[in-house]
Amino acid sequence: xxxxxxxxxxxxxxxxxxxxxxxxxxxxxxxxxxxxxxxxxxxxxxxxxxxxxxxxxxxxxxxxxxxxxxxxxxxxxxxxxxxxxxxxxxxxxxxxxxxxxxxxxxxxxxxxxxxxxxxxxxxxxxxxxxxxxxxxxxxxxxxxxxxxxxxxxxxxxxxxxxxxxxxxxxxxxxxxxxxxxxxxxxxxxxxxxxxxxxxxxxxxxxxxxxxxxxxxxxxxxxxxxxxxxxxxxxxxxxxxxxxxxxxxxxxxxxxxxxxxxxxxxxxxxxxxxxxxxxxxxxxxxxxxxxxxxxxxxxxxxxxxxxxxxxxxxxxxxxxxxxxxxxxxxxxxxxxxxxxxxxxxxxxxxxxxxxxxxxxxxxxxxxxxxxxxxxxxxxxxxxxxxxxxxxxxxxxxxxxxxxxxxxxxxxxxxxxxxxxxxxxxxxxxxxxxxxxxxxxxxxxxxxxxxxxxxxxxxxxxxxxxxxxxxxxxxxxxxxxxxxxxxxxxxxxxxxxxxxxxxxxxxxxxxxxxxxxxxxxxxxxxxxxxxxxxxxxxxxxxxxxxxxxxxxxxxxxxxxxxxxxx
Amino acid sequence: xxxxxxxxxxxxxxxxxxxxxxxxxxxxxxxxxxxxxxxxxxxxxxxxxxxxxxxxxxxxxxxxxxxxxxxxxxxxxxxxxxxxxxxxxxxxxxxxxxxxxxxxxxxxxxxxxxxxxxxxxxxxxxxxxxxxxxxxxxxxxxxxxxxxxxxxxxxxxxxxxxxxxxxxxxxxxxxxxxxxxxxxxxxxxxxxxxxxxxxxxxxxxxxxxxxxxxxxxxxxxxxxxxxxxxxxxxxxxxxxxxxxxxxxxxxxxxxxxxxxxxxxxxxxxxxxxxxxxxxxxxxxxxxxxxxxxxxxxxxxxxxxxxxxxxxxxxxxx
Numbered sequence: 001x002x003x004x005x006x007x008x009x010x011x012x013x014x015x016x017x018x019x020x021x022x023x024x025x026x027x028x029x030x031x032x033x034x035x036x037x038x039x040x041x042x043x044x045x046x047x048x049x050x051x052x053x054x055x056x057x058x059x060x061x062x063x064x065x066x067x068x069x070x071x072x073x074x075x076x077x078x079x080x081x082x083x084x085x086x087x088x089x090x091x092x093x094x095x096x097x098x099x100x101x102x103x104x105x106x107x108x109x110x111x112x113x114x115x116x117x118x119x120x121x122x123x124x125x126x127x128x129x130x131x132x133x134x135x136x137x138x139x140x141x142x143x144x145x146x147x148x149x150x151x152x153x154x155x156x157x158x159x160x161x162x163x164x165x166x167x168x169x170x171x172x173x174x175x176x177x178x179x180x181x182x183x184x185x186x187x188x189x190x191x192x193x194x195x196x197x198x199x200x201x202x203x204x205x206x207x208x209x210x211x212x213x214x215x216x217x218x219x220x221x222x223x224x225x226x227x228x229x230x231x232x233x234x235x236x237x238x239x240x241x242x243x244x245x246x247x248x249x250x251x252x253x254x255x256x257x258x259x260x261x262x263x264x265x266x267x268x269x270x271x272x273x274x275x276x277x278x279x280x281x282x283x284x285x286x287x288x289x290x291x292x293x294x295x296x297x298x299x300x301x302x303x304x305x306x307x308x309x310x311x312x313x314x315x316x317x318x319x320x321x322x323x324x325x326x327x328x329x330x331x332x333x334x335x336x337x338x339x340x341x342x343x344x345x346x347x348x349x350x351x352x353x354x355x356x357x358x359x360x361x362x363x364x365x366x367x368x369x370x371x372x373x374x375x376x377x378x379x380x381x382x383x384x385x386x387x388x389x390x391x392x393x394x395x396x397x398x399x400x401x402x403x404x405x406x407x408x409x410x411x412x413x414x415x416x417x418x419x420x421x422x423x424x425x426x427x428x429x430x431x432x433x434x435x436x437x438x439x440x441x442x443x444x445x446x447x448x449x450x451x452x453x454x455x456x457x458x459x460x461x462x463x464x465x466x467x468x469x470x471x472x473x474x475x476x477x478x479x480x481x482x483x484x485x486x487x488x489x490x491x492x493x494x495x496x497x498x499x500x501x502x503x504x505x506x507x508x509x510x511x512x513x514x515x516x517x518x519x520x521x522x523x524x525x526x527x528x529x530x531x532x533x534x535x536x537x538x539x540x541x542x543x544x545x546x547x548x549x550x551x552x553x554x555x556x557x558x559x560x561x562x563x564x
Numbered sequence: 565x566x567x568x569x570x571x572x573x574x575x576x577x578x579x580x581x582x583x584x585x586x587x588x589x590x591x592x593x594x595x596x597x598x599x600x601x602x603x604x605x606x607x608x609x610x611x612x613x614x615x616x617x618x619x620x621x622x623x624x625x626x627x628x629x630x631x632x633x634x635x636x637x638x639x640x641x642x643x644x645x646x647x648x649x650x651x652x653x654x655x656x657x658x659x660x661x662x663x664x665x666x667x668x669x670x671x672x673x674x675x676x677x678x679x680x681x682x683x684x685x686x687x688x689x690x691x692x693x694x695x696x697x698x699x700x701x702x703x704x705x706x707x708x709x710x711x712x713x714x715x716x717x718x719x720x721x722x723x724x725x726x727x728x729x730x731x732x733x734x735x736x737x738x739x740x741x742x743x744x745x746x747x748x749x750x751x752x753x754x755x756x757x758x759x760x761x762x763x764x765x766x767x768x769x770x771x772x773x774x775x776x777x778x779x780x781x782x783x784x785x786x787x788x789x790x791x792x793x794x795x796x797x798x799x800x801x802x803x804x805x806x807x808x809x810x811x812x813x814x815x816x817x818x819x820x821x822x823x824x825x826x827x828x829x830x831x832x833x834x835x836x837x838x839x840x841x842x843x844x845x846x847x848x849x850x851x852x853x854x855x856x857x858x859x860x861x862x863x864x865x866x867x868x869x870x871x872x873x874x875x876x877x878x879x880x881x
Contacts, residue, residue: 235778282691285636305681306674313668316712322721330875331635337871340714341864348710351677355684363636366689437727443666447652452645456862459641459781467627467637467780493688493696501697501704505856 004020004241031408032172035249036068036164037100038405040157043260045385057154060086064157066162068285077104079160085133087154096133101369107173120174124182124230126307127169128223135219136212139192141199143209148200151263152207152306159215159222160252167225167248171233171241171413180234180325184190184335187227191342194220198349202356203499207266207276210357211259217350218255218310221317222248224339228320229413232433238414240323243433245413246425247316249406254309254395259302261388268381270359273374275399276361278495283366292362294385303354304347307444309396312430314347315439323434347396356498364493367486397442400427558563574818575662578700579652582661585828586651586799590791591615593798598768600843615791619784628782636689640782647792650675654729654800657827658834659737660813664730667719672729672800673713673759678705679793680761683786687774697817701856703763712758715867719751720804723874729800738809749873752804754866756838757859759797762790786850795835798842802834809834 044061060083067079067460081097084239088096103126106119131136135158138148149155170178170186194217201213225248270276273284285292304310321343324336366372395402403410403425411417425431430439465532503509541548595612603609611617629637653675680702680756687699721727723737723744736744751777760769775783803810809830811819819827 018804060597071579089747109849166784187576226633273616306671311674315668318670318717319727322718322727330872333875337715337718337868340718341711344711344714348707349709350618351681352703352707355681359685359688363688364696381867432727434721436667436721436725437668437731439668439671443663444649447649447663447666448645451648451652452642454648455641455644459785462623467629467782469629491693492691493693493700497696497700498704502707505704506855 009056013563030071031406032412033068033071033164034165035406036160036252037065037404037410039160039252039256040065040068040141042257042388043153043156043160046260046264046388047156052222053392057087057152057157060154061159064161073107073169074104076168077101077107077163078163080134083157083161087152087158088102088133088136088149092133095494096130099129101134102126103130103169107169117314120176120178121526124170124178124186127166128186130169131166132193134158134165134382137193137197137216137219137223138200139196141196141203141215143200143204148204148209148212150206151212151259152208153260153263155212155215156256156260156263157254159219162219163222163226163248166223167229167245167413170226171229171245177229177234180231183227183230183232183234185227185369186230187224187339188218188335190223190225190227191339192220193223193344194218194346195342195349196220198343198346201353202502203347204353205278205495207270207278207281207357207361208263210278210353211263211266211302214350214353215259216348217258218251218313221250221313221346224343225251225317225320226451228324231324233413233415235325237323238416239435240320240325240433241418242410242414243316243320243323243431245410246406247313247320248317249409250309250395251313251401252400253402254392254399255302255313257388257395258298258392259387261392262295262302264299264359264385265291265298265382268377268385269295269374272377274368275372278357278360279288280368281361281371282364282492283371284363284374285362287366287372287374291377294382294389296358296362298385298389299354299358299394301389301396303350305351305354307391307396307448308440308443309399310350310415312396312399312439313383314343316430316432317343319432319434319436322436323432352498352502353516355508356495359493363488367489367492380441380477386391397445398427399430399441400425569631571660571813571817572662575660575813578658578818578824579661579663582656582658583648583651585649586792586795587788589835590788590795591619593795593839594791596836597839597842597846598627600839601846604843604847607640615787619787619791622779622784622787623781625780627782628778629782630690630777636686637782639682639685639689640778640785643686644785644789644792645798646675646678646682647789650679650796651792654796655733655803656799656815656831658819658824659730659734660818667729669727669732670713670718670731672796673755676759676793676796677706679789682789683771683774686778686782686786690777692777694773695776698770701770702761702774703855705859708856709758709761709863712754712860712863712867715864715871716751716755716758719867719870719874722871723747723771729803733803733807733810734812736804737810737812743877744874745834747870747877748871749805750866750870752801754863755804755872756797756801758863760842762794762796791805796807798835798838799831802838806830808833834880839858 040061044058044065047057047061063079063083063086067076067083070079071075077100081100084096084100085093103123106123106126136149136155138147178541197213197216197220198219199213201210201217204210204213225244228244229241229248232244233237266276269284269288271286273281285296301308301310304314318340321336321339366374404427407425428440428442430441432438480491592612592615595610597614598615599609615754627848637651650672652663653672655661657669684699684703684706687695717727720732726732726735738746741758762771777788785826809827811823811827813819818824
């Protein structure tokens with residue numbers, strides 16, 4: 001019902017504002033849609049070659065591509081609202097569609113040309129909600145099977161379209177500039193959601209849900225970047241807006257493609273080795289070396305290891321936060337310092353989640369018969385995955401190439417008009433928004449390769465003997481009993497160890513069991529009391545309505561007489 | 565263009581010398597720290613060259629490959645390569661060496677994190693519990709300390725306007741840094757506390773647990789990488805504390821030999837002072853077993869203090 005209502009709300013202004021002869025001009029690929037359409041097309045090509053692609057996911061990708069190409073807020077809203085139910089389910093979708101309808105209605109007045117005043121003041125709230133639901137972000141820090149869906153190719157459509165939506169609705173279409181406090185707010189909420197996504201990735205019980213958590217964490221980072229772009233435009237800092245926009249364009253092309261490669265590889269591996277529940281799977285690197293290496297590389301990009309694309313995004317994010325406007329001395333610096341700390345926390349959570357997933361799935365011993373009998377994938381089945389990983393690799397090593405392709409979009413976000421001829425981004429170097437530094441991923445790769453070559457040559461010159469295979473030392477543990485053919489779980493590394501160690505160091509459970517738990521209990525009790533009081537008041541009102549109306553009239557008369 | 569090529573050609577031997585010195589000194593520095601700690605604890609102090617001898621002996625031995633670790637075999641070489649790459653990016657005696665443009669605080673911290681991660685992955689290879697527990701502890705520490713690095717980078721960026729190591733040190737070397745010295749010293753301390761995983765009390769026992777199933781040249785590569793990581797963190801922190809001791813390149817030409825020797829002496833002096841501080845911290849203050857949270861807290865405290873001192877210096881003169 002809400003979906004229909006939302007679509008109707010979005011469509012009504014469209015009928016009035018979009019003349020039919022202007023339709024070809026509305027559906028077009030402009031500079032700002034290029035980064036997103038290219039990524040969605042690549043996702044569609046890669047996921048279309050899978051054995052049993054979900055029809056709904058394909059439809060979502062097609063609608064996402066169509067939506068990203070529209071230059072009209074109304075059609076964009078309709079497209080995004082159509083994609084939403086295809087990739088998500090539940091009450092949040094209705095809220096998201098409604099929020100999208102509101103945001104679209106606010107923007108629908110002549111493409112935002114006459115927009116200003118109160119509309120700009122409330123626009124970020126529905127846009128934030130719409131993008132949050134589209135990208136599957138949630139403040140919930142724990143990953144439960146009820147609340148978190150496993151990641152699929154369709155989720156990439158939501159992720160990319162969410163990034164596009166934030167840029168379009170907050171930066172490109174509004175005729176006026178949205179205030180910097182809104183940008184800070186959007187960024188702050190994005191950072192909190194990124195931390196929650198990272199925590200979900202760390203606590204997830206199976207591989208697809210770990211990837212869903214990672215995608216959510218990067219979605220939060222995208223929201224933070226959109227907030228920085230808004231701040232840059234509001235405070236007349238075009239370099240900040242340009243840096244944030246370039247980072248936002250790098251995110252789907254680098255990290256998004258790597259996450260897609262990980263999703264597709266995990267689904268291929270699951271067909272061979274059974275469900276990738278972290279408590280049961282293991283040892284896949286020895287059994288499936290090709291698929292294992294592909295998954296490890298994809299995870300390395302997605303969890304931000306240097307000098308790959310995830311690290312480049314985090315580096316640019318830190319530099320953009322350093323380029324934020326400063327005022328009022330130390331007090332004015334506190335938000336950016338907190339955001340920097342938050343970025344570090346997100347990076348740490350992603351790193352630990354990636355190590356946990358990679359170590360448990362790929363290393364150690366297999367723990368189920370199906371896992372132990374898994375065979376490696378033929379190279380032909382990994383072609384699509386390797387293509388995605390290749391795109392992520394090229395974007396990692398030569399980020400300037402992607403930024404050069406999307407340079408016009410960056411200038412559009414920064415409100416600098418057309419890109420000047422001499423102001424092209426370097427192919428090899430990433431530059432900080434505030435001019436505080438440069439980063440050359442290709443240089444680091446070259447240096448790493450040279451050092452690796454030196455190590456290899458020295459080891460060959462040393463002429464060491466080949467390694468002697470030996471059974472791993474079991475620290476004196478007795479041999480496993482016959483009813484444990486895959487070894488005693490107590491003598492192996494499990495997924496709970498990672499979360500348990502972090503919990504033991506930081507005392508998170510103690511905190512939750514203590515003050516926070518009491519606070520949540522108090523809030524719930526207050527809610528129950530409020531509901532009970534509300535019920536009693538409603539019942540009392542219904543039973544004695546006439547008496548209450550008479551009493552109200554008497555009191556009002558007395559007050560009027562007293563007031564004179 | 566020609567000037568850059570000339571600087572690169574003339575600087576390459578210096579870079580090689582710097583790398584060779586770092587590799588030669590790394591196990592010695594660890595040996596000195598262990599010698600001091602053992603001596604102060606009243607135990608028999610091993611020779612400072614003991615680690616070098618051990619690494620060479622390990623490299624000559626036949627390797628040991630535990631069941632299930634075939635996938636992590638290449639991780640040992642990659643770990644050493646990451647440590648060497650980090651060495652190339654942190655100046656010890658002179659600024660302006662080839663590749664200096666690549667050096668950035670976050671990149672070096674990331675490469676040193678890769679070294680730690682290489683150890684973790686190697687330990688998790690066989691999937692056994694004891695090595696796994698130690699590896700998970702190491703990975704948790706690495707992930708927790710990620711929160712400190714951006715604060716340190718913020719201090720460097722706010723104080724000098726650059727986050728590239730060479731540019732940062734050159735600016736501190738040249739400019740009047742009277743008001744910036746204290747915040748950068750505090751930031752360097754935060755960096756040292758957060759980054760040095762392998763030098764606190766209990767680190768040896770943890771490393772022994774992690775690498776129990778690795779032997780031969782692989783073990784030698786990992787031990788050398790650990791030592792290099794410790795020395796790189798100390799060199800980076802020392803450079804930030806006293807950048808005046810570094811020799812500067814003169815245009816396209818490398819530094820004069822006398823300046824280079826003075827820079828080398830200053831590096832040795834800085835490293836010795838930091839070794840003394842590390843020994844004091846290991847003996848008196850922190851042990852690894854229960855100190856992860858304390859390390860995070862102290863490192864964050866130093867980082868925040870650096871920001872406060874930086875702004876206090878700006879506002880009150």
